[in-house]
Amino acid sequence: MLETTALTCERGGWRLFSDVAIALQAGGLLRVRGANGSGKTTLLRTLAGLTRPAAGEVRWRGKALDSESRREILFLGHAAALKDELTVLENLEFSARLSGVGDLRFKDALERLGIARLADLPARYLSQGQRKRAALARLALSSGVPLWLLDEPFAALDDEAIAQLSALCASHLAAGGMLVLTSHQDVPIAAPDARAIELRG
Amino acid sequence: MMQAFAFIVRRELRLALRRKGDVLNVLVFFVVVASLFPLGVGPEPNQLRAMAAGVAWIAALLAALLSLPRLFAADYADGTLEQMLVSPQPLAVIVLAKTAAHWLLTGLPLALAAPLIGLQYDLPANALCVLLASLLIGTPVLSLLGAAGAALTLGVRGGGALLGLLVLPLFVPVLVFGAGAVTAALTGINPAAHLSLLGAFLAVSSLVGPWAACAALRVALD
Numbered sequence: 001m002l003e004t005t006a007l008t009c010e011r012g013g014w015r016l017f018s019d020v021a022i023a024l025q026a027g028g029l030l031r032v033r034g035a036n037g038s039g040k041t042t043l044l045r046t047l048a049g050l051t052r053p054a055a056g057e058v059r060w061r062g063k064a065l066d067s068e069s070r071r072e073i074l075f076l077g078h079a080a081a082l083k084d085e086l087t088v089l090e091n092l093e094f095s096a097r098l099s100g101v102g103d104l105r106f107k108d109a110l111e112r113l114g115i116a117r118l119a120d121l122p123a124r125y126l127s128q129g130q131r132k133r134a135a136l137a138r139l140a141l142s143s144g145v146p147l148w149l150l151d152e153p154f155a156a157l158d159d160e161a162i163a164q165l166s167a168l169c170a171s172h173l174a175a176g177g178m179l180v181l182t183s184h185q186d187v188p189i190a191a192p193d194a195r196a197i198e199l200r201g
Numbered sequence: 202m203m204q205a206f207a208f209i210v211r212r213e214l215r216l217a218l219r220r221k222g223d224v225l226n227v228l229v230f231f232v233v234v235a236s237l238f239p240l241g242v243g244p245e246p247n248q249l250r251a252m253a254a255g256v257a258w259i260a261a262l263l264a265a266l267l268s269l270p271r272l273f274a275a276d277y278a279d280g281t282l283e284q285m286l287v288s289p290q291p292l293a294v295i296v297l298a299k300t301a302a303h304w305l306l307t308g309l310p311l312a313l314a315a316p317l318i319g320l321q322y323d324l325p326a327n328a329l330c331v332l333l334a335s336l337l338i339g340t341p342v343l344s345l346l347g348a349a350g351a352a353l354t355l356g357v358r359g360g361g362a363l364l365g366l367l368v369l370p371l372f373v374p375v376l377v378f379g380a381g382a383v384t385a386a387l388t389g390i391n392p393a394a395h396l397s398l399l400g401a402f403l404a405v406s407s408l409v410g411p412w413a414a415c416a417a418l419r420v421a422l423d
């Protein structure tokens with residue numbers, strides 16, 4: 001469903017990686033590994049359609065990325081995209097509406113990430129890990145979105161949150177979803193079809 | 202699509218309500234700048250009446266310029282803009298919604314405060330009405346073209362100064378016909394022609410502004 005052909009990316013004139021070929025089918029998990037600066041984030045942004053590749057192409061369901069495919073791809077980057085002035089619940093509500101997910105059980109989603117009691121707290125008062133959990137709560141609403149692209153989802157999370165997140169990912173994959181993630185930790189995720197790719201310059 | 206427009210406007214207004222300082226700053230700046238002129242120029246009524254429209258409009262341009270860098274900067278810094286670009290909502294609708302909210306929070310209050318400024322300059326009632334009308338039609342143009350400028354200077358160091366150099370020249374036609382409408386009313390000429398031209402600028406900039414802003418945002422986040 002997700003394919004890339006001879007993908008090459010550059011940042012500021014530097015070639016990060018070249019000839020990356022990915023083919024991901026329903027239920028597939030792809031771990032992107034590589035040293036700092038090897039282009040993991042750039043690869044994910046390219047798959048999300050944010051960054052243009054220097055060469056090659058990203059194809060989703062056999063077609064180039066377009067406004068239709070954006071409905072089926074969820075991208076969560078480093079930045080949590082939380083507004084300090086809004087409460088955790090308001091932030092989740094906005095990101096859910098923006099991404100057009102139909103599932104609006106916000107409280108349940110916060111419950112699954114263990115931050116239901118923080119729902120009415122402005123995001124300004126959250127710790128780094130809590131911010132991460134608040135951003136990830138959208139995943140609990142996005143089971144209908146086939147492809148998840150997660151950039152360092154386990155960073156700043158404690159053991160409990162890591163377990164909650166990997167359970168969420170496993171159930172997404174079991175339901176036929178697809179997942180691409182970058183991570184320095186090898187967090188076990190139950191997947192019917194798990195692969196890894198190593199980025200080298 | 203209308204739904205996306207509505208919830209983004211609602212969110213912007215809610216955010217503004219939680220940090221009222223930003224909105225008040227712009228309004229107070231406008232009032233203070235416009236009130237400084239009579240103090241500097243002296244209380245000669247004919248002179249004040251003649252310069253009233255120009256002063257009110259220039260103060261409005263500067264106040265708009267003060268507020269523009271924030272239009273996309275916060276969303277850019279915290280990653281919301283990235284989420285907006287990957288979302289299935291059309292980027293043009295998102296940009297239009299943010300621009301509309303910007304006008305509701307800056308242009309509209311400025312326009313409504315302008316008759317108060319006009320009183321300081323001894324403007325007659327008909328000229329006050331024309332000043333209000335010209336600002337109501339003209340300030341959305343500032344938000345629309347300003348959005349394109351704000352998107353182009355996003356993430357650039359010293360972007361605020363660059364933004365001024367970029368958009369102030371574009372504001373010139375609005376200034377000329379906005380202030381011209383009030384002057385026409387003062388001299389007994391029908392200001393309808395000036396206001397119609399302002400309306401034409403509004404129509405053109407509502408097409409060009411969001412389109413340019415979308416293209417610039419995509420480049421800024423590449």
